[in-house]
Amino acid sequence: MEQKYQSGQVIVEYVLLLTIAVTLAMIVITSLVKRDGDDPENSGALIKQWQGLQRQIGEDLPP
Numbered sequence: 001m002e003q004k005y006q007s008g009q010v011i012v013e014y015v016l017l018l019t020i021a022v023t024l025a026m027i028v029i030t031s032l033v034k035r036d037g038d039d040p041e042n043s044g045a046l047i048k049q050w051q052g053l054q055r056q057i058g059e060d061l062p063p
Contacts, residue, residue, distance in 0.1 A: 031045070033047060035047055
């Protein structure tokens with residue numbers, strides 16, 4: 001009978017770990033690629049870098 005309960009515990013632990021992993025991934029992705037049209041400084045890290053690169057290319061200054 002004890003084996004049956006261990007099987008259930010494994011499933012519960014797997015679901016909890018999966019939930020934690022998905023939540024952390026969502027937080028990281030949101031903080032990296034968040035777009036804020038009203039305030040560009042409030043955007044995510046990747047978006048800020050991309051906007052800076054676009055600005056630099058748009059200036060078309062020689063190196």
